Amino acid sequence: MVGKNVNYSFETMHLEASQNTTPPRVKMEAKGVDVYYGDKQALEKVDLPVPLNRVTALIGPSGCGKSTFLKCLNRMNDTVVGCRVTGSITLDEEDIHSPTVDVVQLRARVGMVFQKPNPFPKSIYDNIAYGPRIHGMTRDRTELDQIVEESLARAGLWNEVKDRLQEPGTSLSGGQQQRLCIARAIAVNPEVVLMDEPCSALDPIATARIEELIDELCNKYTIIIVTHSMQQAARVSHYTGFFHMGELVEYDHTEAIFTNPQQERTKGYVTGRFG
Amino acid sequence: MGFSLIGTVLAIMAVLGFLIGNQRARGLARAGRLHSLPRYHGVFVALWTALPGLLMIILFAVFSTGMINSMVMENGQGGAGDPHMLAVELNKIQLIAEGRMPFQEGMGVSWDSVERMKNLHRNADILALFCVIAVGVVGFLYALRRIRTDFRARQEVERIVRVLLVVASSVSIFITLGIVLSLIFEALRFFAVVPVSDFIFGLQWSPQTAIRADQVGGSGSFGAIPLFAGTLMITGISILVAAPVGLFCAIYLSEFASPNVRGWVKPALEILAGIPTVVYGLFAALIVAPAISDFGGQIGLDIASESALAAGLVMGIMIIPFVSSLSDDVINAVPQAIRDGSLAMGATEAETIRQVVLPAALPGIVGALLLAISRAVGETMIVVMAAGLAANLTANPLQAMTTVTVQIVTLLVGDQEFDSPKTLAAFALGLTLFFVTLILNIVALGVVKRYHEKQ
Structure with missing residues (x-):
């Protein structure tokens, strides 16, 4: 086998995995994406379709470009000085770099949760209400209250914080803060949620809580998660892409990646021989 | 020796x-x-x-x-x-x-x-x-x-060093205490001659009493209200100039300017802080005040050649770098993570700055403004040269006004008798000014603290 399979499609994956379910629709798709930081190339020719309402995990050793790829999907790389992205990335078959797409609108549709919990220096309530307010999603206070409650409830945080909504978001524990950030991200009703190692700063119990949450959320949202932990990828995701040295080495069903990888490098990484 | x-x-x-x-x-x-x-x-x-x-x-x-x-x-x-x-x-x-x-x-x-x-x-x-x-x-x-x-030589040495550190910090405290006490005692001597109520509530300031029998002088009235009104007016004008300009400047420098531009503009702004205040005074007296007066004449307003407005404007320019440089530092210190968090929600840069970055930086910005205010309150030279010495009690910034610090200077310049109320009035003014700034600081600290708790 030479090189990598350039055209990943869910139909062929399904044939190979011989599953009976219908293949998922493509929500986002990257085609031939190159990313440069200054002169240094960080990603090379990445082709990756993202399935609708599934969890896609991106794994690989540090510095392999998986976080860079994630940030391309909601154009957070725009804020990085000297960063250049080429190739096409589509959301619902519309190129996110096309001039008709407003980056602000894009980010409202493609939300993001960061590696370290980053609540705003505001109250718990205002943290959640921030997005709905700036996007003018509500007409009155009652609607806003409702969104805040729903978002917190979906992030599994409502019962813990319902009596202390006016306390600062930073007063919560690390795991609660991360769930607050997830609630904040889903409060604007995004279609896709990007998660950049959301559990790497958390203890195992908080991690388990977030993983459960991801499982529940994927009914409603398309989720892409970057993770260092292969166990986590295996636990939460339906599809997994393995990045190495700036390329997408292999992309397949999570089960296939972990039990029957086609590429030597993937095999080496998932069996722990390097990484 | x-x-x-x-x-x-x-x-x-x-x-x-x-x-x-x-x-x-x-x-x-x-x-x-x-x-x-x-x-x-x-x-x-x-x-x-x-x-x-x-x-x-x-x-x-x-x-x-x-x-x-x-x-x-x-x-x-x-x-x-x-x-x-x-x-x-x-x-x-x-x-x-x-x-x-x-x-x-x-x-x-x-x-x-x-x-x-x-x-x-x-x-x-x-x-x-x-x-x-x-x-x-x-x-x-x-x-x-x-x-x-x-x-246990290490513990002993550390104990001695700790004592030395305590001594060093007490020195500054005791010196401050000494200054305050000397102010209080001299002011008490003043209040023995002039009643406190006359000083604090009096509307008339004309301290030119005769200090020798053969001199001609007024009976002297020591109402400090016109002076504090003047200080308030001129400080207010300067803050009205410096706060928006300085803050916008800081926002531009920290959020939008390229590192290259920032590297040039910031030191250039800080040069403003290095200009001697007497030079600002010249600028105010020779250029700004006449310009304002001329402009007033053109639109049919009667503006004195020395006006609180001129002094306030120039003082505002003087304190811009205090606001901008410090605010720039605190805005820069706001973690990039919460900026990214806001941008990733689909917030625009303006929304991010207004609703996330500035609130997070607010305690530092308040501190910067306070420093600017205390500079403005203590500033003397510009006011002497551009706002005059007349203690007018007026709400009109186009007239000549004077401030507490200027009066302290004029009271103590020249030959003085050190127990005349005229001289002692300077200490009373100093003491009052000290208390005003103290209260200002306490209030501001309270604001910052309450904000921190809310956060």
Whole structure:
């Protein structure tokens, strides 16, 4: 086998995995994406379709470009000085770099949760209400209250914080803060949620809580998660892409990646021989 | 003076103490395990050698001159019994003894007492030297005796250093206290003449009382309201200029400017802070005030050539760098993570700055504004030159006004009698200003603290 399979499609994956379910629709798709930081190339020719309402995990050793790829999907790389992205990335078959797409609108549709919990220096309530307010999603206070409650409830945080909504978001524990950030991200009703190692700063119990949450959320949202932990990828995701040295080495069903990888490098990484 | 010699001797003794203590500890280390590193033993000995001597030097510096003076006076002239004349005489003797004034017959002082003073000073220096060496040696021996393998030299040194740190911080506190106390006592003397209520609530400020019987002067009225109104007005105008300009400047520099632009603009702005205020005063008096006056004339307004507006505008320019530079620093210190968090929600940069970055940086920005206000309140030169000296009580910024600091200066310039209410009024003004700024600071700290709790 030479090189990598350039055209990943869910139909062929399904044939190979011989599953009976219908293949998922493509929500986002990257085609031939190159990313440069200054002169240094960080990603090379990445082709990756993202399935609708599934969890896609991106794994690989540090510095392999998986976080860079994630940030391309909601154009957070725009804020990085000297960063250049080429190739096409589509959301619902519309190129996110096309001039008709407003980056602000894009980010409202493609939300993001960061590696370290980053609540705003505001109250718990205002943290959640921030997005709905700036996007003018509500007409009155009652609607806003409702969104805040729903978002917190979906992030599994409502019962813990319902009596202390006016306390600062930073007063919560690390795991609660991360769930607050997830609630904040889903409060604007995004279609896709990007998660950049959301559990790497958390203890195992908080991690388990977030993983459960991801499982529940994927009914409603398309989720892409970057993770260092292969166990986590295996636990939460339906599809997994393995990045190495700036390329997408292999992309397949999570089960296939972990039990029957086609590429030597993937095999080496998932069996722990390097990484 | 002999202090440089004594200081050198003390330093040499301390170095020797360190070397000997270090050596002794090393010697002991061969016999058994030392609790502390040898150099701590050395430092311990050095501190015990130097500190008592240093204390001795301070004692001598504080008390020797006074004692010598009283010895000279009780033995010599005796003066005419008048304490003022006595002080003048003593001053002459001192100057001659130090060689800063040639001795002449008929000066009212005898050569004997000059000689006597010289001798006493010489003796005092020698005595000081011996005392310092003596206490140094005693301290040295005491410290050396305490060196043992189980002696906790590190803890001891740390204890001494901690005491030194406490002393250093108390010095500044005590000096502040001294300044406040001197203000209070002088102000009390003023309030013995002028009732407090007249001072605080009086609407009329004209301190030009006659200080000698043959002078013509007003009866004097010391109502401070016009001065504080003027201070408030001019400070207010300057903050109205500096706060928006400085803050917008800081936002541009930290959020939008490329590193290159920032590297140029920030130092350039800080140059503004380095311009002497008297130059600002010239600028205000010669260019801004006439320009405002001319402009007023064109649109049919009667504007005095010296106006609070001119002073306030120029003062505002002066304090822009305080606001912009400090605010830029605190805005930069806001973590990138929460900016990214906001941008990733689909917030625009403006929304991110307004709703996330600025609130997070608010305590620092308030601090910057406070510093700017305290600079503006304390500023004198610009006001003297551009706003005049007339204590008008008016809400019209186009008229001449004056501030507390300017009045303090004018009260104390020239020949003064130090117990006339006119002079003492300066202390009362200073004290009031001190309390006003103190209350301002307390309020601002409270605001910042409440904000922190809410966060």
